[in-house]
Amino acid sequence: MHRALMLGAVAYIGLLALPFVPGAEIGLAMLATFGASIAPLIYVCTVASMMLAFAVGRFLPISALERLLSILRMRRAAALVSRAAPLSQDERLEMLLDGQSKRALSLALRYRYFALALAVNTPGNSVIGGGGGIMLLAGLSGIFSPLATLATVALAVSPLPLAVVFFGLQI
Numbered sequence: 001m002h003r004a005l006m007l008g009a010v011a012y013i014g015l016l017a018l019p020f021v022p023g024a025e026i027g028l029a030m031l032a033t034f035g036a037s038i039a040p041l042i043y044v045c046t047v048a049s050m051m052l053a054f055a056v057g058r059f060l061p062i063s064a065l066e067r068l069l070s071i072l073r074m075r076r077a078a079a080l081v082s083r084a085a086p087l088s089q090d091e092r093l094e095m096l097l098d099g100q101s102k103r104a105l106s107l108a109l110r111y112r113y114f115a116l117a118l119a120v121n122t123p124g125n126s127v128i129g130g131g132g133g134i135m136l137l138a139g140l141s142g143i144f145s146p147l148a149t150l151a152t153v154a155l156a157v158s159p160l161p162l163a164v165v166f167f168g169l170q171i
Contacts, residue, residue: 005034008034009045012030013045013049013052016045016046016131017050017052017056017135018132018133019053019129019130019132019136020126020129020133021126021131021132022126023126023131023132024123024131024160027042027045027160030042031164036164036165039162039165043157043158046131046157046161047153047157049131049132050120050153051149053136054138054139054149056139057136057138057139057140057141058139058140059139062142063085065081065140066082069081083095084096084142089145096109109143112144113144113149116144116152116153116156121157121159135149135153
């Protein structure tokens with residue numbers, strides 16, 4: 001049983017780190033299968049997988065995103081990425097905010113960690129990339145610091161495991 005649980009945890013980490021994988025549903029299935037006692041393990045695995053995807057995004061060259069956007073014929077987005085590639089984290093953020101009169105975009109960039117937590121917790125986020133895809137792009141963007149992102153993810157994914165620990169599976 002212990003081996004099956006650990007194999008399931010490793011598979012969960014790997015799957016959740018992939019873009020477009022519905023991680024919350026996999027976590028709920030594991031909770032339903034093994035019971036509420038593994039909620040802390042699910043929480044730790046979820047945070048680990050999100051940070052794994054973020055780390056992969058941090059180490060991927062931004063030129064890979066530019067090529068992908070070019071292949072998808074998203075020329076304006078590819079041009080934006082090529083302009084942002086040589087800039088530092090603060091310069092990228094300034095470039096994105098420069099000349100933007102749209103209040104929503106400005107607020108989203110200023111409160112980007114809150115926006116990241118909201119995107120990770122949005123039901124059906126697998127349509128926009130899932131937790132793994134969102135975190136991969138967050139890492140690729142270069143505008144999120146690793147420690148603040150870890151704190152954001154740790155807080156963002158905690159409600160469901162905490163609810164299961166305190167209330168059981170009858171939520």
